Amino acid sequence: MTGTDRPRLARIALVGPAHPYKGGGARHTTELAHRLSALGHEVAVESWRAQYPAALYPGTQTVDEQEGTPHPGTRHGLAWYRPDGWWRTGRRLAREADLVVLTLFSPVQVPAYLAILAGARSLDTGTQITALCHNVLPHERRAVDVSLTRALLRRVDGVLTHSPEQAHLAEGLMGPERPRPAMAPLPPHLPDTGGSVQGPPGERRHLLFLGIVRPYKGVDLLLRALADGAPDDVTLTVAGEFWGGTDDLAALARELGVADRVRLRDGYVPASELPGLFASADAVVLPYRTATATQNVWLAHEHGVPVVATRAGTLADHVREGVDGLLCEPGDAADLARALTALYTPGEAERLRAGVRPVDPDPYWRDYADRLLKA
Incomplete structure (x- = not known):
């Protein structure tokens, strides 16, 4: 981006998982925060101290071992069992941010996001709100998942998806009167593993x-x-x-x-x-x-x-x-x-x-940040 195409510097709040939550979702949120900060934006991460009820996630939700460098502007104030805090968070983010990005992995998150939206919209600050859809709908879905996701996508100002198929799915939920969702390939956000280990020569079988x-x-x-x-x-x-x-x-x-x-x-x-x-x-x-x-x-x-x-x-x-x-x-x-x-x-x-070569993440992230800010 050059000249007039470059988005102005903004105050950005990313709402999503971060360490000690595990896996690619937390790494993506954190890496996105670092990348946007490197572009000069003022970035905060609004994360969770309790993201899902244990009954809805049959696995370990958090880890002790960090898989990357945490973003310094990370807060852990959200909890699934404190819906009163969702609305207050929305009001605070409307005062603190020009852009709020809601990272969507599961419809389970949608009630909290709708409350955050309502809190933000209760103040006329002009804050823009974008849904960043890692999954528009779950692979194994229920009827309520469609209703919840539709309610969210029809209320936000912009939507970003990670493939043409996901963009098409989101567009069907948003309705014809809404702007078309943006699409950007998911960029690399790999864990810090400490480097490769040399295996034995030849086939491992x-x-x-x-x-x-x-x-x-x-x-x-x-x-x-x-x-x-x-x-x-x-x-x-x-x-x-x-x-x-x-x-x-x-x-x-x-x-x-x-x-x-x-x-x-x-x-x-x-x-x-x-x-x-x-x-x-x-x-x-x-x-x-x-x-x-x-x-x-x-x-x-x-x-x-x-x-x-x-x-x-x-x-x-x-x-x-x-x-x-x-x-x-x-x-x-x-x-x-x-x-x-x-x-x-x-x-x-x-x-x-x-023939294997490691991926160069930088071009992916430059394109991704550009499309997110325009979404």
């Missing part, structure tokens, strides 16, 4: 799935593909929080005859454990049925590991097929088995490893 394990991630398809498409000595680690437990996948592995080749490592994976997991793998496999955006392709490439992924969502945008990874069709265990067979063609895994 091992695959890795990393992340929260939910039905849309397709781990069941990966087990079927492992049984049908990978050599009998190739093993798999599934590492992450299993929503619903490990019993069903363990039973499927036994049924397919691969239980002795599969390790189900249940629980959040801290950043310090990631280098060892990546060093042990020939490839990270992302067998998603559906996807919005994920950091796991870039995270694998940061550690020198190729990726086998489906073409769901934006996954294919980050994989150079035949150069640093292989692609297959979503929801198709047979096509995933084909890709694993190709991966273990003699010399192929090492050839793909040699």
Whole structure:
């Protein structure tokens, strides 16, 4: 941006998770705050001291180990059990900020965001409010999710999404009278893992799935593909929080005859454990049925590991097929088995490893900040 195209410096409040909350959402909010601050904006992060009731998030919500540098302007005043504080926060942000960004991950957040909106709108300060949609709607959704998200998107001044499909979904909820949502690819916001670990030379004969394990991630398809498409000595680690437990996948592995080749490592994976997991793998496999955006392709490439992924969502945008990874069709265990067979063609895994390059985050973030401020 140059000249008159450059947005004026602004006071910006980001409402969303930050450390000690874990995972990509907290890292994105924090990295966005740092990037906007580096552009000269006055930035604050309005985070949570209690984000979700435990019954709505069947996993560990917070971590002790920091996965990056916290933003100095971070407050932890919001709590799901104090709705009176939501409205007061909105009024305060209307006085303190020119732009409020509500980071949307789940419709569970929407009641708090509607109250923040109401508080901000009760003062005529001209503060603009944008919804930054990591997920417009959940992958596994209920009717109330649509109603809640529609109510939010029709009340904010702008909407930013991370893919054309998500922009189209948001547009349908907003109605024809509203401005079209903006779209910007999700930029890299990788955890600080302390650097890569050098693995053994040659093939590891091992695959890795990393992340929260939910039905849309397709781990069941990966087990079927492992049984049908990978050599009998190739093993798999599934590492992450299993929503619903490990019993069903363990039973499927036994049924397919691969239980002795599969390790189900249940629980959040801290950043310090990631280098060892990546060093042990020939490839990270992302067998998603559906996807919005994920950091796991870039995270694998940061550690020198190729990726086998489906073409769901934006996954294919980050994989150079035949150069640093292989692609297959979503929801198709047979096509995933084909890709694993190709991966273990003699010399192929090492050839793909040699093609891996870490991502340069700066161009992504420059574009992202520009589109957010214009949204």
